Amino acid sequence: MKTCLVVDDSRVVRKVARRILEGHDFEVTEAVDGAEALATCRAAMPEAILLDWNMPMMDGLEFLRRLRKEPRGQEPTVIFCSAETHPDRIAEALDCGADEYIMKPFDSEIIEAKFAEAGLI
Amino acid sequence: MSPGDLEFLCALVRARSGLVLTGERGFFAETRLSPLARREGAASVADLVQRVKIAGDDRLLRAVVEAMLIQETSFFRDREVFATLAETVLPSLAAAHDGPLRVWSAGCAFGQEAYSLAMLAADAPQRIALDIFASDLSSAALEKGESGLYTHFEVQRGLPIRGLLRHFEPADDAWRIAPDLRQMVRWRRLNLVDEFKVSKPFDLILCRNVVDGFYPAIRAKVFERLEHALAPGGWLVLGARETAPDGFVAAGAAGIFRRRIALVAAA
Numbered sequence A: 001m002k003t004c005l006v007v008d009d010s011r012v013v014r015k016v017a018r019r020i021l022e023g024h025d026f027e028v029t030e031a032v033d034g035a036e037a038l039a040t041c042r043a044a045m046p047e048a049i050l051l052d053w054n055m056p057m058m059d060g061l062e063f064l065r066r067l068r069k070e071p072r073g074q075e076p077t078v079i080f081c082s083a084e085t086h087p088d089r090i091a092e093a094l095d096c097g098a099d100e101y102i103m104k105p106f107d108s109e110i111i112e113a114k115f116a117e118a119g120l121i
Numbered sequence B: 001m002s003p004g005d006l007e008f009l010c011a012l013v014r015a016r017s018g019l020v021l022t023g024e025r026g027f028f029a030e031t032r033l034s035p036l037a038r039r040e041g042a043a044s045v046a047d048l049v050q051r052v053k054i055a056g057d058d059r060l061l062r063a064v065v066e067a068m069l070i071q072e073t074s075f076f077r078d079r080e081v082f083a084t085l086a087e088t089v090l091p092s093l094a095a096a097h098d099g100p101l102r103v104w105s106a107g108c109a110f111g112q113e114a115y116s117l118a119m120l121a122a123d124a125p126q127r128i129a130l131d132i133f134a135s136d137l138s139s140a141a142l143e144k145g146e147s148g149l150y151t152h153f154e155v156q157r158g159l160p161i162r163g164l165l166r167h168f169e170p171a172d173d174a175w176r177i178a179p180d181l182r183q184m185v186r187w188r189r190l191n192l193v194d195e196f197k198v199s200k201p202f203d204l205i206l207c208r209n210v211v212d213g214f215y216p217a218i219r220a221k222v223f224e225r226l227e228h229a230l231a232p233g234g235w236l237v238l239g240a241r242e243t244a245p246d247g248f249v250a251a252g253a254a255g256i257f258r259r260r261i262a263l264v265a266a267a
Helices: A011-022 A034-043 A060-069 A087-095 A108-117 B003-017 B023-027 B029-039 B045-055 B058-069 B079-096 B112-123 B139-147 B161-167 B216-229
Strands: A002-007 A026-031 A048-051 A077-082 A100-103 B101-106 B130-136 B149-151 B168-171 B174-177 B185-189 B202-206 B230-237 B248-250 B256-259
Touching (some): A002 A011, A011 A026, A011 A108, A026 A034, A034 A060, A060 A077, A077 A087, A087 A100, A087 B161, A100 A108, B029 B045, B045 B058, B058 B139, B079 B101, B079 B112, B079 B202, B112 B130, B112 B161, B130 B139
Parallel strands (some): A002 A026, A002 A048, A048 A077
Antiparallel strands (some): B168 B174, B230 B256, B248 B256
16 A cells, blocks of 8 residues: 655644545645654655645744655655745745645645655655 | 427427437436526526526527536646647648648537647647637637636646646736747637538647537537548547547547548549
């Protein structure tokens, strides 16, 4: 089973994303911020990460920078998922190593389309 | 919706467009018509249908048929088809031509297919010049296509994020396609069932998931006209499950065909 880590400080977003991804046979784990996500990745590197930007403790961008320096940290496909829609900011996330980018709000079709774009489904 | 109303609508669509509404399209008639019912100030879809029956003028009949036929679509729909276009079809056509290639998106709906082609051409290692013609039965769809404006949801279906950043810019709540891509496309209202003439043959025609709904006799007529509109050796792209008639040979990915080059009769 493919694994996906959903990182978002909103419980609602995590729940919605989990439901959609489980529908595509992903085994889903959750983290509430970048720090928790990094700990999760060190224990077991997931194949995919759905990553929020603005979170307390460690934000998505900082997490991504650190992740890519970890052993095997290049492996996960990272899909950013944020309400940030300014092209410069999106480009910044891609430069930091994100593979795809979802602008919130999303629906199941967008998640499916973007995961397909990233070669995950 | 009552079975009688649905039957009436199907007969109307068939008479005006040659299309047989089956399965999903018939089933979703109510959903498709409710925005129109609101715009027309009708109390319900049933009320709208009643008005059409009693005093439907040409404008209203046309609006109803268009609302019933419009198809949801996405950018780069069927990735395999666009990969084949980018890797094989467009480069080989470009190599054999001096001027811009003539491409027709027939049944273009909201224009995502036409703009996907424009993006392919712009992103090709050696930029390919395209004259893209986009046609549809629905003037509302053409208007939207021509505006080049797509919602937050539309730009996230089929379009990679890097493609969005490269070819679109934010415009209020939506995204607008870049002017140089917009200039590649000409829009025209056309019912494929009516007689149509093209001034110069096309090198590539995309007519995906359009003719399948036609009655066989009408479908044959449309294919005949498409064949005439294509240059010999030109490419025809249909839906993945659609098949082209005798004048074409399958070429590559599902739904991609080439018009036969007429053989000189052997002595």
